[in-house]
Amino acid sequence: MAKGDIRIGVVGATGVVGETFQILLDQRAFPFSELRLFASEASRGLKRNVDGREFEVTSLKDGCFDGLDIVFFSSGDDISKEWAPKAVKAGAVAIDNSGAFRMDEGVILGVPECNADLFPKLKIGERPGARAQIIANPNCSTIQLVVALKPLADRYGLDFVRVSSYQSVSGAGKAGIEELLEQTKLAVEGEIPTKGATFPKPIAFDAIPQIGSFVTDGSADDGFCSEEIKIMKETRKILRLPDVRVSAFTVRIPTLNSHAETVWVTLKKPAASLLEIEAVLAEAEGVELFSRASRDYPTQAFASGADPVYVGRVHKDPNDETTWMMWVVSDNLRKGAALNGIQIAETMYGLKPAAEVR
Ligand SMILES: NC(=O)c1ccc[n+]([C@@H]2O[C@H](COP(=O)([O-])OP(=O)(O)OC[C@H]3O[C@@H](n4cnc5c(N)ncnc54)[C@H](OP(=O)(O)O)[C@@H]3O)[C@@H](O)[C@H]2O)c1
The missing domain is CATH 3.40.50.720 (NAD(P)-binding Rossmann-like Domain)
Structure with a gap:
């Protein structure tokens, strides 16, 4: 350039x-x-x-x-x-x-x-x-999700998206990284880390099912935390699908960087085969697919420092003809x-x- x-x-x-x-x-x-x-x-x-x-x-x-x-x-x-x-x-x-x-x-x-x-x-x-x-x-977890969903929405239509996240501490900024490193050092030295200023509980060697604050107002959002609401609302706005059902559960884990998501996506029209749905994902802009044939999958450390949204472990949910499961990983500081x-x-x-x- x-x-x-x-x-x-x-x-x-x-x-x-x-x-x-x-x-x-x-x-x-x-x-x-x-x-x-x-x-x-x-x-x-x-x-x-x-x-x-x-x-x-x-x-x-x-x-x-x-x-x-x-x-x-x-x-x-x-x-x-x-x-x-x-x-x-x-x-x-x-x-x-x-x-x-x-x-x-x-x-x-x-x-x-x-x-x-x-x-x-x-x-x-x-x-x-x-x-x-x-x-x-958009929110970092939303961006990687919509990049993976967009080709499926265009080809098959989306009915219902369920997503659970595994989010790194860098999502909470510099302070989040420092808190994990300090608490990990303490834990390795045999001390029990106490809650720090950034996360609601100690994060070293643990997973925290809360990102942001909880809604407790009796509305349809009641019980969700703010990160989950962002994913649900932003996904509909970006994809311009106001009626698609999106349900999110977000979890902070003690990885340094990149977010991962397990996604259950229910399509409006069934995909003919795994190979077909993999081909749709492989051709999509911004997506790098780890196909079943590769016998490999992306991890958060692998995605760190890289640009794509990585998708792997695509397989059909045996309980429902139109539901597919996948693993979506991307660098939250870069694509996110x-x-x-x-x-x-x-x-x-x-x-x-x-x-x-x-
Ligand atoms: N981390 C992620 O994965 C991620 C992803 C998507 C969106 N975001 C959003 O991006 C924003 C930054 O996040 P981050 O993770 O980079 O946080 P961060 O590491 O804590 O950095 C915050 C930045 O804001 C600056 N700042 C603080 N007070 C300021 C002021 N009064 N005037 C100007 N700058 C000020 C800080 O400067 P000093 O160093 O001088 O304090 C620092 O440069 C947040 O809105 C966050 O929600 C973050």
Whole structure:
């Protein structure tokens, strides 16, 4: 990809998603002419290297987005709520990783493999102008799920999706990784770790069936935690299938990075055979299939640092002709966050990346 004149900002540049953005800008040779890195006051003055150039981290202040075309946000809901509208006011497209705007009517919840037709078209060297807007990046567990479901929805129609997740600690940011490492060290030294600041229980050598807070309001969402509700609602919005039934159960496990999901997908029309459904998945954009014939399957460590959504262990549920089971794994910091954001930008500009990982 030739160098171009796209001026970008990354808010949350010192976090795990923000740092992944910077790695991807390099790896994909994203054609930026200007890069502004933002984090909290505490990180002001830190230096980061991107594309062989040194950039200094600054804090957010009025006017800080002036002249930028794209601003990637990865600093949490509160910062996005306050600052993403300011980026749009300054004439930029704000690609937001937080949950602040995802379900807002009129806000695109973007996954290029699923709904690129909704994205505005931008030209390198031209300001977004009237196309300046917030585009939301979905929740990490939702993104990998919809990339795997999209080809099945198109070919067979979707009736019911049941998903259970196995989510890594990096999904809770830098603090999540540190908490697992510290507690693991304590446990290995023979001590019993106590609850830390990030997870609701000690995470070392254990699984926690709660991600986010529980709904206890007696509504249809009662008993679910917020991560599960995100998956259920966002999947319907992205696939533009408001009536598809989606049921999610999310679990935090003590892996460092990448999320895995076991998925039961009930199709509207039966698939003829395993080979047929594997062929549909193998051809799908963004999916890498481990077929039955490969006698192998992807793992979370394998998916870490790579771009695709890996699908394996596809097999029919013997209890129901139209239900198939599969294992879906992807890097939550890449496709689940920064990579999806950069792909949204590339799609808007009609760009192809210089390189993809695996
Ligand atoms: N981790 C994932 O897998 C994942 C996936 C999808 C979406 N997301 C979303 O992405 C966002 C970032 O997540 P993360 O995992 O990267 O978290 P993280 O590692 O905790 O990083 C948070 C970032 O926000 C910055 N920040 C904090 N206060 C700020 C302020 N007042 N002004 C500007 N920046 C500020 C931090 O800067 P300092 O270092 O200076 O504190 C840091 O750069 C969250 O909205 C999260 O929900 C995360």
